Amino acid sequence: MKLDLNFLHNKFGNIFEVGLLKEIIEFGTYLEVEEGFVMMRPGGFIRSVPIILNGSVKIVRSDAEGREALLYYLGEKDSCAMSLTCCLNSRQSEITATADSPTQLIQVPVQKIEEWMTKYSSWKEYVFMTYQKRFDDLLAAIDQIAFFKLDERLIALLKKKSAQCGCMVFNVTHEELGNELATSREVISRLLKQLERLGRVKLSRNKIELLDIALK
Amino acid sequence: MKLDLNFLHNKFGNIFEVGLLKEIIEFGTYLEVEEGFVMMRPGGFIRSVPIILNGSVKIVRSDAEGREALLYYLGEKDSCAMSLTCCLNSRQSEITATADSPTQLIQVPVQKIEEWMTKYSSWKEYVFMTYQKRFDDLLAAIDQIAFFKLDERLIALLKKKSAQCGCMVFNVTHEELGNELATSREVISRLLKQLERLGRVKLSRNKIELLDIALK
DNA sequence: GGTATTCCGTGATAATTGTTACATAGCCAC
DNA sequence: GTGGCTATGTAACAATTATCACGGAATACC
Numbered sequence: 001m002k003l004d005l006n007f008l009h010n011k012f013g014n015i016f017e018v019g020l021l022k023e024i025i026e027f028g029t030y031l032e033v034e035e036g037f038v039m040m041r042p043g044g045f046i047r048s049v050p051i052i053l054n055g056s057v058k059i060v061r062s063d064a065e066g067r068e069a070l071l072y073y074l075g076e077k078d079s080c081a082m083s084l085t086c087c088l089n090s091r092q093s094e095i096t097a098t099a100d101s102p103t104q105l106i107q108v109p110v111q112k113i114e115e116w117m118t119k120y121s122s123w124k125e126y127v128f129m130t131y132q133k134r135f136d137d138l139l140a141a142i143d144q145i146a147f148f149k150l151d152e153r154l155i156a157l158l159k160k161k162s163a164q165c166g167c168m169v170f171n172v173t174h175e176e177l178g179n180e181l182a183t184s185r186e187v188i189s190r191l192l193k194q195l196e197r198l199g200r201v202k203l204s205r206n207k208i209e210l211l212d213i214a215l216k
Numbered sequence: 217m218k219l220d221l222n223f224l225h226n227k228f229g230n231i232f233e234v235g236l237l238k239e240i241i242e243f244g245t246y247l248e249v250e251e252g253f254v255m256m257r258p259g260g261f262i263r264s265v266p267i268i269l270n271g272s273v274k275i276v277r278s279d280a281e282g283r284e285a286l287l288y289y290l291g292e293k294d295s296c297a298m299s300l301t302c303c304l305n306s307r308q309s310e311i312t313a314t315a316d317s318p319t320q321l322i323q324v325p326v327q328k329i330e331e332w333m334t335k336y337s338s339w340k341e342y343v344f345m346t347y348q349k350r351f352d353d354l355l356a357a358i359d360q361i362a363f364f365k366l367d368e369r370l371i372a373l374l375k376k377k378s379a380q381c382g383c384m385v386f387n388v389t390h391e392e393l394g395n396e397l398a399t400s401r402e403v404i405s406r407l408l409k410q411l412e413r414l415g416r417v418k419l420s421r422n423k424i425e426l427l428d429i430a431l432k
Numbered sequence: 433g434g435t436a437t438t439c440c441g442t443g444a445t446a447a448t449t450g451t452t453a454c455a456t457a458g459c460c461a462c
Numbered sequence: 463g464t465g466g467c468t469a470t471g472t473a474a475c476a477a478t479t480a481t482c483a484c485g486g487a488a489t490a491c492c
Contacts (some may be wrong), residue, residue, distance in 0.1 A: 146279075147398065
């Protein structure tokens with residue numbers, strides 16, 4: 001697909017001014033990645049800031065031993081605070097970003113980030129909003145990890161996944177859930193089975209269906 | 217104390233340009249708060265952004281049941297991402313800020329935050345740096361909570377406190393440590409006692425002395 | 433000095449989470 | 463359909479953390 005002004009205007013018309021949209025078309029790079037594609041790794045150098053058009057991107061923190069903790073998801077119109085930081089300071093990434101579904105995005109090259117901030121107030125606001133949203137997301141992640149027990153965190157995660165795909169059935173393995181909650185597959189299996197016995201989910205291989213979870 | 221240009225120039229000369237320092241003197245408010253003073257509460261409205269001159273401020277996240285989790289400390293020259301967000305968006309605070317030692321600071325009124333960002337590039341950079349630093353701080357907090365066991369987190373917290381006061385002995389109760397790690401006083405007492413038996417700390421009422429902790 | 437208050441130590445026990453080990457089930461390729 | 467791979471179920475046990483209950487120690491206040 002080629003970036004075109006009408007398309008961008010529909011999506012970003014209320015955020016970005018037209019001049020900026022034109023520059024985005026001129027200097028941005030359109031990119032389409034498939035589910036599972038790892039867009040960014042700890043230690044990776046980052047030369048562009050992504051703007052998500054469609055799909056969703058999972059942002060995860062990993063420790064030295066390969067354990068993980070889910071931080072948040074990026075969705076339509078979102079951007080990434082880490083890549084902003086990295087671009088503005090020539091730093092390396094400290095997180096992992098993985099496409100959680102087929103994802104379309106625009107990459108804004110590092111040189112334009114600062115330039116546009118002085119040139120377009122809408123861009124400046126977008127950058128600030130990005131920092132603020134991700135800050136909020138991190139606070140929410142800390143709430144989950146610090147204040148809730150695993151069963152509640154699991155339910156919250158299932159809800160979040162359901163919200164991401166906009167449906168009540170989605171594909172996921174217990175292993176993946178375990179990673180995202182920084183625990184083991186067995187623990188997740190146990191908790192899920194418990195939820196199934198309570199009639200709150202229906203389990204199959206690679207798939208979970210939410211029954212009365214999203215409502216609560 | 218009155219704000220004076222020499223003083224500010226010594227402290228911030230390599231960060232802020234002189235014109236900005238003059239405006240800070242003109243429009244900022246000097247404030248001195250004693251240890252334990254609660255500078256900000258969840259739900260509180262925020263009409264200014266602080267710049268810390270001296271001392272340290274503890275930033276804590278609390279949940280509905282009054283449990284807490286330490287996020288990070290602010291020290292000299294630092295500022296607060298939450299108050300920036302709140303000022304720029306008329307939002308309410310979602311964290312608690314408490315003076316952890318006698319603290320001197322400047323309050324920058326909300327109107328000037330945006331104005332200075334277009335006027336002084338050094339201010340713009342300071343604001344961005346603040347977001348970035350707090351973002352990093354939150355990531356570090358998540359690492360601690362998600363990947364480490366309580367005994368390690370306790371040691372890390374003791375180190376942090378020691379670094380804050382710049383000494384090996386400091387005043388703190390087990391209760392306070394428990395709050396900051398979102399656990400109970402008893403658990404902390406037990407872990408501390410264990411550390412004392414290992415010869416790594418020396419305990420007294422209201423006081424902890426680090427022996428071979430800071431070195432490791 | 434006596435008393436109240438706050439802080440600390442610790443046993444007992446429960447709840448939660450982590451680990452090990454192995455069995456079984458679903459699915460794909462041939 | 464058979465073999466191989468991945469995913470799930472689950473028991474048994476270990477480790478960690480939480481809670482309850484109480485006694486005693488240090489300090490403050492009168």
